Amino acid sequence: MTAAGLEGLIVLGVFIALMVGFLAASQRWPAHFRRIPAFEELNRAIERAVEAGERVHVSLGTGSVIGPESAPALAGLAVLTRIARATSMSDRPVVVTAGDGAMAILAQDTLRTTYQEVGASELYEPTSGRLLGATPLSYAAGLPAVLANEQVSVHVLSGAYGFEAGLAADFGERARVFVIGGTDDVQAQALLYTVAQHPLIGEEVFASGAYLDVGAMHKASLRAQDVVRFGLIVLILLGVIVSTFEGLA
Amino acid sequence: MRVLRLSAIWAALAMGVGLFVLLGYFIEFSFIQDLRLLFLRWSVLLAATALLVGLINLVAVHWRKVSLTEEGWIYSAVLMLSFTVTLILALFLRPDRPAALFIFKTFQLPLEASLMAVLAISLLVAGFRLVSRRRNLLSLLFIGTALMVLLGTGPMPGATEGPIVNLLGNFRAWLSQVWAAGGARGILLGVALGATATGLRVLLAADRPYGA
Numbered sequence: 427m428t429a430a431g432l433e434g435l436i437v438l439g440v441f442i443a444l445m446v447g448f449l450a451a452s453q454r455w456p457a458h459f460r461r462i463p464a465f466e467e468l469n470r471a472i473e474r475a476v477e478a479g480e481r482v483h484v485s486l487g488t489g490s491v492i493g494p495e496s497a498p499a500l501a502g503l504a505v506l507t508r509i510a511r512a513t514s515m516s517d518r519p520v521v522v523t524a525g526d527g528a529m530a531i532l533a534q535d536t537l538r539t540t541y542q543e544v545g546a547s548e549l550y551e552p553t554s555g556r557l558l559g560a561t562p563l564s565y566a567a568g569l570p571a572v573l574a575n576e577q578v579s580v581h582v583l584s585g586a587y588g589f590e591a592g593l594a595a596d597f598g599e600r601a602r603v604f605v606i607g608g609t610d611d612v613q614a615q616a617l618l619y620t621v622a623q624h625p626l627i628g629e630e631v632f633a634s635g636a637y638l639d640v641g642a643m644h645k646a647s648l649r650a651q652d653v654v655r656f657g658l659i660v661l662i663l664l665g666v667i668v669s670t671f672e673g674l675a
Numbered sequence: 676m677r678v679l680r681l682s683a684i685w686a687a688l689a690m691g692v693g694l695f696v697l698l699g700y701f702i703e704f705s706f707i708q709d710l711r712l713l714f715l716r717w718s719v720l721l722a723a724t725a726l727l728v729g730l731i732n733l734v735a736v737h738w739r740k741v742s743l744t745e746e747g748w749i750y751s752a753v754l755m756l757s758f759t760v761t762l763i764l765a766l767f768l769r770p771d772r773p774a775a776l777f778i779f780k781t782f783q784l785p786l787e788a789s790l791m792a793v794l795a796i797s798l799l800v801a802g803f804r805l806v807s808r809r810r811n812l813l814s815l816l817f818i819g820t821a822l823m824v825l826l827g828t829g830p831m832p833g834a835t836e837g838p839i840v841n842l843l844g845n846f847r848a849w850l851s852q853v854w855a856a857g858g859a860r861g862i863l864l865g866v867a868l869g870a871t872a873t874g875l876r877v878l879l880a881a882d883r884p885y886g887a
Contacts, residue, residue, distance in 0.1 A: 427701070427702055427703060428703065431700075431701035431702060431703065432701070434700065434701045435701045435702075438697075438701075438871075438875075441871060441872070441875060442875060442879070445872070445875060445876075445879070490722060491718075491722060491725075492715075492718045492719065492722050494870070497869070497870035497873045497874060498870075498873075500873050500874075500877060500882065500884055501869070501873050503882070503884040504873075504876075504882050504884075524729075526722075526725075526726070526729070527722070527724075527725035527726035527727065527728055527729025527730065527732075528721065528722050528725035528726075528729075530725075530728075530729045530732060531725050531728060531729070532884045532885065534732075535884070535885060536884060539883075552732065552735070553732065553735060553736045553739065555732075556729075556732055556733060556736050557726075557729030557730065557732055557733045558733070560726065560729075560730070561787075563786075563787040563790050563791075564783075564787075566790060567786070567790060571747055571750060574746075574747070575740075575745065575746050575747050589791075589794060590790075590794075592794050592797060592798055592801075593790060593793065593794050593797065596794075596797040596801065599801075599804075610866045610869075610870060612859045612862050612863065612866075615862070616817075617798070619805075619817065620798060620801045620802055620805055620817075621797065621798070621801040623808075627862070628861075628862045628865040628866065629862075629865035629866050629868060629869035631869070632866075632869025632870065632872060632873055633869070635882075641881065641882075643876055643879070643881035643882075644876070644881075647872040647873075647875065647876055647881075648872070650872065651868045651869060651871075651872050654868055655864070655865065655868055658864065658868075
């Protein structure tokens with residue numbers, strides 16, 4: 427095993443230990459996170475959509491399941507669980523779109539399982555989780571039809587996007603619906619910041635599960651993330667100081 | 676009880692496969708490396724099959740729209756017709772034959788280029804909207820930086836050299852290479868941690884996107 431491999435394993439081990447530790451301590455030591463208004467607004471928008479009999483649309487982006495870009499879409503699937511539960515009383519259950527076949531199947535599975543859990547299996551339709559287009563731009567081109575025909579009032583973007591993120595958010599803005607969007611790509615984040623009503627910047631898209639009360643593990647992992655981040659910042663600063671003094675010596 | 680057992684089996688399977696693939700990144704034992712490669716090859720095959728399932732799902736959605744003559748059914752009909760023609764041409768001729776390339780060059784390429792043009796206009800409009808809707812320091816800084824980078828990148832009318840052009844170019848380089856690159860690295864650090872946490876939640880079966 428190489429030194430880099432060993433370091434990677436140690437960091438992963440620490441991460442897992444922190445997640446499990448924070449999960450165990452969650453009852454005695456509840457988590458308090460900084461306020462992110464976008465998530466508060468999302469909760470209110472979902473409530474309004476349920477009351478008005480309108481639909482929530484979750485977009486899982488155009489990334490594939492087997493690539494590193496799957497992470498924000500997996501976070502989106504966790505949010506989908508929460509949204510599917512919240513909208514299970516609505517006449518119009520949530521609709522999910524993806525730009526990848528496997529992601530669309532995962533969305534269908536998530537919907538089916540969640541509806542089974544809340545005792546509303548009859549709400550499940552295989553076409554509620556759908557592949558919208560096999561390329562990024564064909565996916566974006568399909569969005570206006572979904573937003574208009576499905577009577578969508580909440581448009582949640584959580585997945586991997588490139589420059590089509592700007593179009594995906596803009597179609598929502600043009601349809602005058604509530605738009606919240608986050609992704610892992612920095613340039614796409616800049617587009618979302620400009621276009622979307624409620625952009626999620628940095629790792630906020632990965633914190634959505636913790637903020638929307640998807641489960642205790644989401645809060646525990648967010649706390650673990652913060653601890654590891656502070657550790658990394660300290661290490662970076664130490665590295666800067668050491669290399670500066672080495673240069674002076 | 677049966678559902679519970681099944682879900683435990685899927686979770687164990689996902690955890691086991693995920694663990695081997697993850698360990699393959701850090702440990703160089705040939706057994707783990709071979710197993711990781713095998714699982715990755717399987718995943719590529721599965722993803723290709725999933726694309727086929729996804730396409731069937733896409734056709735099913737639009738078939739329903741056409742058969743129920745729902746709002747916008749005509750677009751669904753056009754989509755199904757295009758899908759069928761493209762599929763037949765690509766299957767029976769081959770994707771690199773002139774007929775298939777004709778479809779790509781005549782329809783898909785111009786349509787995607789048009790969408791890019793729409794994006795440019797949308798961003799311009801969104802820039803103005805951002806200033807009016809979210810009038811705070813961050814938004815003004817964002818727009819100001821974008822304008823400075825644009826000014827420093829594009830050619831100045833009537834001048835290609837000179838102190839002002841050089842100053843703008845240097846300022847743009849300083850903005851993008853120092854401040855923007857530093858900020859982007861900070862964001863990427865957070866994204867990497869978030870992605871790791873998300874992956875670990877799936878690996879620990881806390882999140883089960885496979886529906887179990």
